[in-house]
Each structure stands twice: as structure tokens, then as C-alpha cells.
Amino acid sequence: MSEYIIKNGHVFDPTQGIKGDKADIAIKDGKIIKDSEVSSKAKVIDAKGKTVMAGAIEIHAHIAGPKVNLGRIYRPEDKLFTYQSTTANTRMAGGFSIPTTFKTGYEYAKMGYTTAMEAAMPPLFSRHVHEEMRDTPIIDEGAYPVFGNNWFVMEYLKNKEIENTAAYCAWLLRATKGFAIKLVNPGGTEAWGWGLNCLSVDDPVPYFDITPAEIIKGLIEANEYLGLPHSIHIHPNNLGNPGNYTTTLDTLKLSAGYKAKNKFGREQVMHLTHTQFHSYGGDTWANFESKAKEIMDFVNKAKNVTIDTGNVTLDETTTMTADGPFEHHLTELNHLKWANVDVELETAAGIVPYIYSPSISVCGIQWAIGLELALMAKDPMRCFITTDHPNAGPFTRYPRVIKWLMSNKARQDQIKAFKNSDKVVSATNIAGMDRELSLYDIAQMTRAGPAKSLGIPSMFGGLKPGMDADVVVYDFNPDKPSAPDQIEAAFSRAAHVFKSGIEVVTNGEVVNNGHKRTLWVNAKTKENPQVMRDVQEKFIKYYSVTQANYEALGHHIVPNPYAIEVDATQ
Amino acid sequence: MFSVATINLNLISGRTIQQGVAIESGKEKPSYRTACGIIELDPSDLKKLGAWKNTNVRVTSDYGSVVVKAIETTQGPHPGLGFIPMGPWANAIVNPNTYSTGMPTFKGTPVKVEVAIKEPILLGIELVQKLCEVK
Amino acid sequence: METVTITMKNPPALYLEADNICPDKFAGKTALQIADLHVFEGNTTSTIGKYFDVSGNAGASAADTKIVVKGDVKKVKYIGMKMSAGEIGVEGSTDLYAGAWMTGGKLTVKGNVEAFAATGMKGGELVIEGNAGNYLGAAYRGDWRGMSGGKILVKGNAGSDVGMYMLGGEITINGNVDVHVMTHAEGGKVIIKGNAKSKLGGQLVDGTIIVYGTIDVMMPGYKPIGTVELEVDGAKSKFAHFIGDTGERKKKRKGQIVYGNLYKKV
Amino acid sequence: MTKTMTDVVCPFCGTLCDDLEVVVSDDGKQLKEVYNACVIGTEKFLHSQTKDRITRPRLKQPDGSWKEVSYDEAVEYTAQMLANAKKPLMYGWSSTNCEAQSVGHEIAEMAGACVDNTAAVCHGPTVIALQDIGLPSCTLGEIKNRADRILFWGCNPAHAHPRHMSRYSIYPRGFFTGKGQKSRKMIVVDPRVTDTAKLADVHLQVEQGRDYELLNAFRVALNNEWLPDVVAGIPAAKIREAADLCKNGRFGIIFFGMGVTQTLSKNHNIDEAIALTKHLNEFTKFSIMPMRGHYNVTGSGEVLGWQFGFPYSVDLTRGFARYNPGDTSSIDLLARGEVDAMFTIASDPGAHFPISCVKHIAKIPSVCIDPHQTPTSGVSKLHVPVAFVGVEVGGNAYRMDNVPIDMRKVVDPPAGMLTDEEFLTKVRDRLKQLKGKA
Numbered sequence A: 001m002s003e004y005i006i007k008n009g010h011v012f013d014p015t016q017g018i019k020g021d022k023a024d025i026a027i028k029d030g031k032i033i034k035d036s037e038v039s040s041k042a043k044v045i046d047a048k049g050k051t052v053m054a055g056a057i058e059i060h061a062h063i064a065g066p067k068v069n070l071g072r073i074y075r076p077e078d079k080l081f082t083y084q085s086t087t088a089n090t091r092m093a094g095g096f097s098i099p100t101t102f103k104t105g106y107e108y109a110k111m112g113y114t115t116a117m118e119a120a121m122p123p124l125f126s127r128h129v130h131e132e133m134r135d136t137p138i139i140d141e142g143a144y145p146v147f148g149n150n151w152f153v154m155e156y157l158k159n160k161e162i163e164n165t166a167a168y169c170a171w172l173l174r175a176t177k178g179f180a181i182k183l184v185n186p187g188g189t190e191a192w193g194w195g196l197n198c199l200s201v202d203d204p205v206p207y208f209d210i211t212p213a214e215i216i217k218g219l220i221e222a223n224e225y226l227g228l229p230h231s232i233h234i235h236p237n238n239l240g241n242p243g244n245y246t247t248t249l250d251t252l253k254l255s256a257g258y259k260a261k262n263k264f265g266r267e268q269v270m271h272l273t274h275t276q277f278h279s280y281g282g283d284t285w286a287n288f289e290s291k292a293k294e295i296m297d298f299v300n301k302a303k304n305v306t307i308d309t310g311n312v313t314l315d316e317t318t319t320m321t322a323d324g325p326f327e328h329h330l331t332e333l334n335h336l337k338w339a340n341v342d343v344e345l346e347t348a349a350g351i352v353p354y355i356y357s358p359s360i361s362v363c364g365i366q367w368a369i370g371l372e373l374a375l376m377a378k379d380p381m382r383c384f385i386t387t388d389h390p391n392a393g394p395f396t397r398y399p400r401v402i403k404w405l406m407s408n409k410a411r412q413d414q415i416k417a418f419k420n421s422d423k424v425v426s427a428t429n430i431a432g433m434d435r436e437l438s439l440y441d442i443a444q445m446t447r448a449g450p451a452k453s454l455g456i457p458s459m460f461g462g463l464k465p466g467m468d469a470d471v472v473v474y475d476f477n478p479d480k481p482s483a484p485d486q487i488e489a490a491f492s493r494a495a496h497v498f499k500s501g502i503e504v505v506t507n508g509e510v511v512n513n514g515h516k517r518t519l520w521v522n523a524k525t526k527e528n529p530q531v532m533r534d535v536q537e538k539f540i541k542y543y544s545v546t547q548a549n550y551e552a553l554g555h556h557i558v559p560n561p562y563a564i565e566v567d568a569t570q
Numbered sequence B: 001m002f003s004v005a006t007i008n009l010n011l012i013s014g015r016t017i018q019q020g021v022a023i024e025s026g027k028e029k030p031s032y033r034t035a036c037g038i039i040e041l042d043p044s045d046l047k048k049l050g051a052w053k054n055t056n057v058r059v060t061s062d063y064g065s066v067v068v069k070a071i072e073t074t075q076g077p078h079p080g081l082g083f084i085p086m087g088p089w090a091n092a093i094v095n096p097n098t099y100s101t102g103m104p105t106f107k108g109t110p111v112k113v114e115v116a117i118k119e120p121i122l123l124g125i126e127l128v129q130k131l132c133e134v135k
Numbered sequence C: 001m002e003t004v005t006i007t008m009k010n011p012p013a014l015y016l017e018a019d020n021i022c023p024d025k026f027a028g029k030t031a032l033q034i035a036d037l038h039v040f041e042g043n044t045t046s047t048i049g050k051y052f053d054v055s056g057n058a059g060a061s062a063a064d065t066k067i068v069v070k071g072d073v074k075k076v077k078y079i080g081m082k083m084s085a086g087e088i089g090v091e092g093s094t095d096l097y098a099g100a101w102m103t104g105g106k107l108t109v110k111g112n113v114e115a116f117a118a119t120g121m122k123g124g125e126l127v128i129e130g131n132a133g134n135y136l137g138a139a140y141r142g143d144w145r146g147m148s149g150g151k152i153l154v155k156g157n158a159g160s161d162v163g164m165y166m167l168g169g170e171i172t173i174n175g176n177v178d179v180h181v182m183t184h185a186e187g188g189k190v191i192i193k194g195n196a197k198s199k200l201g202g203q204l205v206d207g208t209i210i211v212y213g214t215i216d217v218m219m220p221g222y223k224p225i226g227t228v229e230l231e232v233d234g235a236k237s238k239f240a241h242f243i244g245d246t247g248e249r250k251k252k253r254k255g256q257i258v259y260g261n262l263y264k265k266v
Numbered sequence D: 001m002t003k004t005m006t007d008v009v010c011p012f013c014g015t016l017c018d019d020l021e022v023v024v025s026d027d028g029k030q031l032k033e034v035y036n037a038c039v040i041g042t043e044k045f046l047h048s049q050t051k052d053r054i055t056r057p058r059l060k061q062p063d064g065s066w067k068e069v070s071y072d073e074a075v076e077y078t079a080q081m082l083a084n085a086k087k088p089l090m091y092g093w094s095s096t097n098c099e100a101q102s103v104g105h106e107i108a109e110m111a112g113a114c115v116d117n118t119a120a121v122c123h124g125p126t127v128i129a130l131q132d133i134g135l136p137s138c139t140l141g142e143i144k145n146r147a148d149r150i151l152f153w154g155c156n157p158a159h160a161h162p163r164h165m166s167r168y169s170i171y172p173r174g175f176f177t178g179k180g181q182k183s184r185k186m187i188v189v190d191p192r193v194t195d196t197a198k199l200a201d202v203h204l205q206v207e208q209g210r211d212y213e214l215l216n217a218f219r220v221a222l223n224n225e226w227l228p229d230v231v232a233g234i235p236a237a238k239i240r241e242a243a244d245l246c247k248n249g250r251f252g253i254i255f256f257g258m259g260v261t262q263t264l265s266k267n268h269n270i271d272e273a274i275a276l277t278k279h280l281n282e283f284t285k286f287s288i289m290p291m292r293g294h295y296n297v298t299g300s301g302e303v304l305g306w307q308f309g310f311p312y313s314v315d316l317t318r319g320f321a322r323y324n325p326g327d328t329s330s331i332d333l334l335a336r337g338e339v340d341a342m343f344t345i346a347s348d349p350g351a352h353f354p355i356s357c358v359k360h361i362a363k364i365p366s367v368c369i370d371p372h373q374t375p376t377s378g379v380s381k382l383h384v385p386v387a388f389v390g391v392e393v394g395g396n397a398y399r400m401d402n403v404p405i406d407m408r409k410v411v412d413p414p415a416g417m418l419t420d421e422e423f424l425t426k427v428r429d430r431l432k433q434l435k436g437k438a
Helices: A066-074 A101-110 A123-134 A151-158 A162-176 A188-192 A212-226 A245-253 A290-300 A324-334 A363-377 A395-406 A410-419 A421-426 A439-454 A484-492 A529-541 A545-550 B017-025 B030-036 B043-049 B123-132 C030-034 D039-047 D072-085 D098-112 D125-133 D139-145 D164-169 D211-222 D236-247 D267-280 D295-307 D332-335 D355-363 D376-379 D420-434
Strands: A004-013 A017-027 A032-033 A043-044 A051-052 A057-063 A113-121 A140-145 A182-184 A233-236 A270-272 A305-310 A316-321 A339-345 A347-355 A471-474 A496-499 A500-505 A518-525 A561-568 B005-014 B039-040 B055-061 B065-071 B082-086 B107-113 C001-007 C038-041 C044-049 C051-054 C063-069 C087-090 C106-109 C125-128 C151-154 C171-172 C186-191 C195-200 C207-213 C214-219 C225-231 C235-244 C251-253 C257-258 C262-266 D002-008 D020-025 D033-035 D059-060 D066-068 D088-091 D114-117 D134-138 D151-152 D186-190 D202-204 D251-256 D285-290 D341-345 D365-369 D382-384 D395-397 D404-405
Touching: A004 A233, A004 A471, A017 A051, A017 A439, A057 A395, A057 A439, A057 D059, A057 D066, A066 A123, A066 A316, A066 A339, A066 A347, A066 D125, A066 D295, A101 A113, A101 A395, A101 A496, A101 A500, A101 D295, A113 A123, A123 A140, A123 A162, A123 D295, A123 D395, A123 D404, A140 A162, A140 D002, A151 A212, A162 A212, A162 A518, A162 A529, A182 A212, A188 A347, A188 A471, A212 A233, A212 A245, A212 A561, A212 C151, A212 D211, A212 D285, A212 D404, A245 A270, A245 A290, A305 A439, A316 A324, A324 A339, A324 A347, A339 D139, A347 D134, A363 A395, A363 A410, A363 A421, A363 D098, A395 A410, A395 A439, A395 A484, A410 A421, A410 A484, A484 D134, A529 A545, A545 D002, B005 B043, B005 C106, B017 B030, B017 D039, B030 B082, B039 B043, B043 B065, B123 D059, B123 D355, B123 D376, C001 C030, C030 C051, C044 D125, C195 D139, C225 D088, C225 D211, C225 D332, D033 D039, D059 D072, D072 D098, D072 D341, D072 D382, D072 D420, D088 D098, D098 D114, D098 D251, D098 D295, D098 D395, D098 D420, D114 D295, D114 D332, D134 D267, D139 D164, D139 D285, D151 D236, D151 D355, D164 D251, D202 D236, D211 D236, D211 D267, D267 D285, D295 D395, D332 D355, D355 D376, D365 D376
Parallel strands: A004 A043, A004 A051, A057 A113, A113 A140, A140 A518, A182 A233, A233 A270, A270 A305, A339 D134, A518 A561, B005 B082, B039 B065, C001 C063, C063 C087, C087 C106, C106 C125, C125 C151, C151 C171, C171 C186, C186 C207, C195 C214, C207 C262, D088 D114, D088 D341, D134 D285, D151 D186, D151 D251, D186 D202, D251 D285, D341 D365, D365 D382
Antiparallel strands: A004 A017, A017 A032, A051 A471, A316 A347, A339 A347, A471 A496, A496 A500, B005 B107, B039 B082, B055 B065, B055 B107, C001 C051, C038 C044, C225 C235, C235 C262, C251 C257, D002 D020, D020 D033, D059 D066, D059 D382, D395 D404
8 A cells, every 4th residue: 555745734633732733644554654654655745835634524414325315316406407427536426415425425525524424324224324335435434323213222211221222222233234323303203103293302202101301311321331432423302493492401411410431532422413403592483593502501511412513504405304203394384395204113204305595584593503503612522513414504515614614704794695684693693703713623623523422533533643544635724814715615625635545536636436434333242132032023023024134234235344343241 | 790899998007916927937928928918898898899708809099909818807897998917918009108207108098999809819029029020 | 689590411310419509608609619519419429510500600698699590400409408698590390498497588499399398497488389398388307496487489289297386487378288287386377278188287386377278177176266357468358267276285475375276268 | 955045035026025935955056935925926936947948148130030149249249239329228127136236327327328217117207206296105114013094096916016915004913003904994096996996995996097186186175175076986075085084094105006107197196196195194194105016126216316316217328417207218218219229127128118119129229138038038139148136146125115125045047147237247347448448
């Protein structure tokens, strides 16, 4: 494997506390090495006057699997006039809010993202998720199976059986090659099986006679019992409704008293995702307002919690979530086409196109809330930038979000451009916030932070010798004054991107498709005959596929797996 | 003694379990013709036609003409409706108009049915090759 | 206004995709430069000049460019696609997507057009002196934003799915139409001087359909509420008035439920 | 000695039953018996064993006779045909695995071809409809565990999906449906008194071609609006009763088939059926699901979907993907004479396309890749027999509810026979050379 030395760049690496000092980064055999150890054969990359960071990590996006593909399939108009033709190194690639798998890989890589997590894998459809990840080039990927409405989980937790819950979770992570425990509208999505919902953490789940709060606490305990790399990753109840910030606070408070137990350096026990959608005040769309401050006051104090933002990018996009009842609610509001898939014993999903229009004040307020969350974050290692792709906007808009976060001028220009800017200003705090995030903050929010939260800081998110050589060079000089749009341009098309030591992007174009891996968590637990009996029984009686076929996940579907081993037998 | 009556029907095509078995057991075989080279008629229409069960008939539409065996429907009554299982025999006469949707109008083709006792019913592959003028 | 005349000399073996035959693309170009513009036959890329004789230079802008298309262009697609201004006159018949996504200018076809003419039309004028195919002035697949402005006149007959997902503008058919008119429409008007078949205004939320001839089968979602006198093109006549689609969701305007209107001449 | 293989997946219809048991000889060469499958699935497994099976490619001679050729010659013919065509159509894909489909798409991208699957003559209109207004649906296990209202609209599972009613929709005792059939009300809408209709609590014998009007009438009834006395041959009172029956359930499902997709109004029938489903969700929980035909037509749509963004009728000729049934769909491409080469795999357009389209196939260079002799192979210039997917080779497939199931190999193919994926890989590599890309 080839050697590289990236010379004289302005390095931003939170894992070593390097804040833009000039340094050389050396790469050999896929890893970062001390620049003293690199041989004379190393190819020299001149990064003078450029920004050097580790590869960025996507902690929450919907990029592979049944609902993503249904989104692609049912929106031909999303492809219209967007297509890029085949090139020497790339397949043809198209789509805006739900790009094809090829385009997904290329676009992440071009922006300097080298690892991405699919945020909601329905276990019954894990083969599909993995087939799409296999066809998503360059970037390493993992997927979070959903547990928050799973019949096994609800039945075990009703009886407070944490060990059985943990054993089941470990079995399902193995069966689906999943990465973490995801909850989406806990209990509410099962209620949706009957057209109902759970809008607070105390609404009982129909028939199962358990509350969302009990599910959340139980899965925190199971997660820490296993000592998984990532904490539970939760999309709380009551998404997207005015006044829902109280439900969000109730959810966050459930983390109180829990301490992370794992060997991966993770400190949080709960990751709360696309927080923007959960930070709403008011009780109607008329008096809708930001409660970002109330949420961040809690998060800033709670060291055992991490969040991501879910920034609205003001585009026409496609919303998709395992929160089935929310999507039905949304289609009743905007009357656009509604797709729904309820998944036996496990979960559901809904899809509705949505236009975040700058001329609608609610959309402007949502835009402001997402930015406020990041700007109010006291610890950038616990608050990460996402667009909840494609829900608040496509991931291809990260450079624009970064521009808004790094430039008050860019924000003020956008506020002026809103049709009802006065309404947006009065319902939010954005206009008065002059904080401008630094490149170091950005490196924490998009690299080191997500890596630590996911429990993979030894591989990703930094430039320490021994770490995977995921390195990005942006054509951006932190020493020179720059117009906001230069930030967006630089982060849109990286000058150089290395993935596991292979140069995959040069001057914003894909030059190599790399050796994409599938990251998953292999948690070993004590033999648990009861759980295995329960699994067997549910497959015989209630599933529509056999257990043997459910567990079949052959090499042709996951050709290049990378297992993170966890031993929970003690 | 057969009448020379002809009747006009609305033709639909579709699957039958016999058709399913036949396509899997070999479309070159007579069993395919037995399963799909037929038209299922309502007893009242058979009577109008003056034909008995298992009579060869010629079915003609604006789009073509084909000989099949008239049998009494097992999924009736459906007077005025003729049913030919999906396959080459039906497709020799169905309405190919897609209304620019990509889908032909396989169901709902006006046809004329007349007794054709002396005309042979071709095998599936044979029929398509003949209509396409290959060999 | 400058006139460019292109005349088919080598008709394609298959079909030709000629979205470059458009005032916006010709504007500011000489006959030679126009002859170099790309056209596509299947997976092969070629030039307008290989298939057409080109005479005359274009005007400086689309607005002062007129294109006259002569010869057999029955197998040429996309003429006038996305045109925003200027004029195109096709002297014969043409194929799919005539004037698709057009926003302005005037496209006149002496003969017939095939399906998908004026897909997603936003403005301008399309005149078809012969017959129109299916999906005239309809939305592209999956899009809920169909024809939103402009005028279409068909002197002959039109196919099925006229004005699907129509939001605005006006379509007049002097002849007959096939099934499905203004399905899913939320605005706009379709006038049918001849006969209609069935499935008119299905799932229509808002909009107006006027039929002078017969209707084979009415949609059950259209409720008769009496007769009215209407003035169309300056001529007054009596129409039976139906409102619907009563099965579809309804919009409210000033607290009042809005229905679509179907008028049939009595 | 024999061995029994369990959890075998049936490669016939979209029901994709995965509980078959197959008895094979110890050397894994002969298939002896099949259990749990329907009569059609059983026939598919057993027919793969016939002695008269064609095991080598055949090239049509000027006199109409066949000449056996090697796979390499077949690869050369196929690659040359695709390399020389201006607009080849690559049709079928529904009876092979996703792995083969994926290689096929690489070929199509290189060749600048149109790619289409059997949805073209099956559930294409369903795709158009769900693109227009969406699709509230669920997995088949949800039906089994929850559904108390089952509508079969223009479909006849008793014939086309023989185990559907026993495995998923009518008879099984699910978690919330412990009484099985007694827990459910069954409504069938069909112009014939089908063997499915005979089992129904309510049969609406709709006037053929008027499903759109009847579906609309259901929605008018839900809105308590005025109705004409009779719609599509059904009295208004009976329509209102049926609508109430749907409303009063706790979880309902509409299954529909070619009775609506192939009838006048096509996509509009499905569109209004989906609108009705969405409408019923204002009163209770309701879903809708197409009864997909070929066992992996759904998989072809999925793979096309994630690789190109469109599930069928995809035109790659200009180096980027476009989609618009009516323009890029097989039937229209053939009827309009738009394509100059025909590549058929894992399907039989010769038997299932209108004859006017088949006549065009017979006129142009053509290759047919299929284990069987079919009307398509009968009019093609080259016939390439391959191993049976799901019998002689495994691979991924997608059930009618989009659930992916990894199929199993139960016996070896006859010596020297290639699989779809193997043959396509050779064609891809040869085409790369011809296009100067390797």
C-alpha cells in the first residue's frame, strides 16, 4: 500500500488538541504514522495554506434500506434533470434528496465524509440495508437496527428482564449485522399498528401495557449491561409537534443516574437525535417558537448525553422515518404523497415529500432552531451536525450548514431573505446570536465528537498515529479572511480525501472507489436458552419468514464486514 | 350439427392454476395448449354460440384472430365475458393500446367468437413462430 | 425577429432526441453553429447538421428567434422542450414531448403530436392543428405540479389523461377526448368542444371541465346541481352543472368548501 | 440415501414461500421430492430435473433450425449485439436473483440500453400510481397478526398465489387474530365468480372496466355524499354497506392484482384504490398491497431503484437514467419500433406481450437467456439455457411486500451449465473489451 505525507497544512485535530498549527500528516498501509517514520518513497501532498482534518463521520442519516429506496422509487421527479453521467471512476449517479447509492458514496466522499451510519434498519429488512450499503462506494458504513417497538423488547421489559433484553439485543445485532440500539418513537410506532400513537413518555402502549419511559430506561440498562460501543440512539416521542420540547426534556431526564459502562471511551448513555425536530414551543403552528435554549440548558449540564442537530436546509426534500404516525400526520397537513410500511413484530416507516420554503415562517423558525442548538452547545464534543438526511435537508448541504454556523453574516443574510423574517426573529433567538464556530469546533462536531459517541475513537475522528488514515485536505486558508461562500465551496469539494490510506478524491472528483467496509457490533453474551426458545416460538407463530432465513446474511450480501467485538459474558 | 352463429363478447385474460403448472412443466408441450389454448365461456354464451363444451372456436378482435377450444367456465356465471388464460393464444388478439402507461389493455377487448370445428389449435411456441413468420 | 429554417434531410433509423431544437438553444448562433448542436439517436451522439439542412441565423435572444421545422419529423422528440420565448413552427407532425416544460413563447404544430406534449407547462402557447396524444399538459411522473400556466389549443382530437395534476392555465380541444380528464387537478380549465368518454375529473380537488358533446359514463363523485348559462369564447349557452369529486378531499376558501365544476352542454 | 433440506425458498410467485422441504440424493445431484409447496412450485422444482432439458446454447440458422454453440460463442454473440446496437432493450430480470440483476445493470450502463422488468405487463401501473400518491402498506406478517378486513380486488390468489390465503391473509391464526378465518371479513371485487370470490363474505361482481368508478363510489360513500342508484353494476346501497364494513374493522388490507392493472384506467384504478386506503385511515387502520407475480420482480425494482432511482422502464441510452412509462416502457418501445436489439432474461415476453410487440422482437437481433424453451426463445436468434435460480443456485430475492429472502441452492445444475450471473459476468467483461474499457 502506498505512503503519503501531507505537508504544511493547518491541522485541526481535537484528539490531539491541535488547533490549526502547521503540521505534517503521514500515511502508510492504511494507517496514520509518525511523520518521522514515513519513507522517502512517500508521495508528498502540499497542503500549504490549506485545512487538514480527519475524515468526517455521519452519525445519523437515512441512506440505505427499504424506506430510503421506496423514497427513491416513488419520487421520479426527484431525479429529473439531476443526473451525472458515467465517468472513468464512477457509475452514473442521480437524485437530489434521495440520491442513488452510488451518488450517496461519491457525494459524502467529495465533502470529506469517510464513515456514515444508516439511522434506522428494520431488522426484517437487514438484507436489503446491507445490499444497498454494499453498493454505496468508498465510505465505511454501519446501520442501527430499531428496537423501541420490538415485541420481544416490550415483553421482556414489561417484566423488567434486563438480562433477557440484553441477550435478545445481542442476538439481533448479530443476526442483522447491526451497529447500535436505535429507538424511534418508542411504543408509538407499535400503537400505529392500530392507527394510534404515544405522544408522551407515559402514554401506555396499546395491549403491551408498558410506557415509552419504561422502554427507554430498560434499553439504556440493556445497552450498558452489554457495554456496546454506542449508547442507545433515540428519536423521542412526539416529533415535529408544537410544544413537544417538554416531551423531549422528559426523555432526556430518563438518562439521569445512569453512567456509561464500556471499554470504548464512550461517556454518554443516551444519544438524542435530530434535536431540532424536538425543540418546539407554542401549542399551534400560529404561536410556534424555538425552545432550543431550554433543551440546551439541560444538555449542556448532562454530561452523559450527546445530541445531533437535524438542521433544516430550506430545500424541497423527502421526509422518512420509522415514526409511522408522524408521517401520517404530515400527509394530512401537506396532502403530498404518503408511503407507509408497517413491519411485523418490529417497527414501521413512513415517507412524505416536504418543501421547507423560505416564504413560510414555520420553516424559517425550524431553520433557526437547528442552528441555535449548535451555537448554544458548550461542549462541541457532545453536539454533532446532522440534517437527519433527508428529513431536514439532504446531507449534500453540510457545507452550507457549516457556513451558517461559522458566519454570522451568512445567517443574517438568510434571515433578511425570509419572507416573514420578523416572525422568524421574534419566535427565535437566532438574530441576536453572534457566536461563530471555529474550524476546531467543526472538527469536534463532525469528527472527534461523533467518533467518541459511537465508541470508535481509536479508529476514526482524529489524526493520531495508529488511527485509520481517513484524512481530508480542504482548500481553505484559516489565516486569511474569507467570504462565507468560500467556506461552503471549500467544504463542498475537498482538495484531497484519503480513506483507509487510499486517495479516493482529488480536487473534488472521485479518483478511486476504495475498499468500503461494513461496521457491525458482535456482542457475546452468556448462553440464554429462554431467549432462544422465545425467538423460536415467535418465528413459528408470528413471523412470516422462518428463523433460519431471517438469520441468513451471506458473504454475497456483506462482502467486507468489520466486526467490533464486545464481550458481555462476564 | 353445429350452427354458424357468431357471438360478440368482452374478452379478458389472466392466470389460472393450470396455466401456472403448464408454464413450469414446459411451454413446448401440449399440456401448455391444453391449459391456455382455451376460452372459458358462460353456459348461456355457449348456448348462443350453438356449441358444446370442448369445441374449437375462432376468436377474432381488431388486433388478430386465433383458434382455441371453447370450454364451460368454472368461475362463473359471467355472461358476455370470455376468458382466455394469459399466454400466446390470448395475446394474439388482445388490445395492445397502453394509453402511454406502458401497460397493454389485456382485459376488456371486444371479440367475435365463431365455431371453427375443423381448424387446428396450434402449440404455444408454434403459434407465436407462425404469427411472427419465423420458420 | 430572425428566422432559422431547419429541413429534415436524413430521417433517423430509430428516433431522434432534439431538445436542442429550441429558441433558447439557437439564440445568438449562426446557421453553422446551430448545425453543430447535439442531437441523439439512441446511444449515439450526433449533430443537427447530420440530419437537417439549416438556413438562416438566430436572433440575439430566444425572444427574437423563430424556428421553422420542415420535412418529416414524425420521429423527432423534445422539439421546443423548456422553451421560454420566441417561436417554433413545425410544418408536419412530431413525436413525444413537444413543448415539454415550456415557460413561454409559441409552438405551433401543423400536424399531430404524440404523447407528453406540454408536460409541466408553465407558460406560453401551444397550438396543435392536428391531433394530440396522451398526457397533454400533464405532470411528469410522480410530480404533483402539472400544467400551471399558458394556453393549449388542439384543433383535432386529444388522447387520454389531458391535464393530469393541472394547477392552472387553459386547454381547449375542438374535437373529442379519450378517458381521464384533469385527474388530480387543483386548478385550471379544460374545454372539450367534441365528445368525452368517461372518468372525467376523477380525484379532482379544484378546476373546471366544460363539455359540449356527450359523456359516455359520469364519475359517481359528480353531483348534479341544476343548469346554468355560461359564456365561453363570447358565445352563451346552457349547461348542466355538476360538482365534484365528492369522494376526494376538499379545500376550503373563506370558510366555504370548494368543489370542482363540470359543465355539460344541454 | 437421501437428505432433506429445510427452509427452502420457492422461486415461483411473489408470495416467496420459504418453508419448503426438499429431498435430494446424497450426492446432491438429484431432486427427489418437494413438501409444503403449492402444485405450481412443486412442478417448478421437479421440472428442473427433466431429461429432455436443453443444456447448451443454441444459435438459430438461416433455415430456422438450431445449432448448438459453446457458452463462449454465446457470450461473443451477445456482447457484439449489445455493442453494435443503438438502442438495445434488456428485458426480464424477474425470475433471477438480485446478484445477476446487478451485473446486468453494469452491462446496460455500458451498452447504453433500456432496462425493464416484467412489471411492464404486471404491476407497472401500480408503480405509476404509488409515484403519484404514495402507498400505505405493511409486511405480510402484519396481515397475519392484525388484519380483520381483507379485500381482494381484481386478484385471484386461489389460482395465482395458491398459498397466500393459508400463509398470510385468511386462515392463519396470528397474534391478534387467534380465531384465524373467523377473525376476518373477506370482500372480493371481480367481474367473475372466481374461486377466491366463492370464499368471500361479500362479492361485488363489478362491471368489467369500471373499477375506477366503483372505487370512487366507495370514497363518496365514506364522505356520506350523494351516489347514483347503481355504479359499475353494483347498487349504491351495497356499496355503502361494503364501505361501512371496511370502516368498522380495526385493521384492513386491500390486495389487488392484474384485474385492475391490466384493465382500462390501469394506474388510475390503483391510484384511487390507494386514495381509498388513505381515506380509510381517517376511520381505522388500513393498508394496501399489490399481488406481485414473478418471485423476484420486486427485487428487480429494488435493485434498479437504488442503482438508478427508478424501479422499471429505465432508459440509460444517453449515459444517464431516465424514466417515463409510455416512452421508456418495453411495450411502447417495441410497438413504436424504437429499439434495434432485444436481450431477454428470466422472463417470456414472447408468450406475454401482445403479438404486435413480439413481431418486432422477431425482426431484430435477439438473445433469450432462459432455462426453458419458450415462445421467446422460439423467435430469438440465440437461446442461452442457464441454471434454475432458487433450485440450482441461490441468491437474494424480494417478496411481494419487499421483504428480502436469501434463496437456497438445493441441487447442482447439469454439468457445465452456467448460472445467469456467471453468463452475464462473461458478457460484461467481453463488452468492456469491446468498449475499450478494459
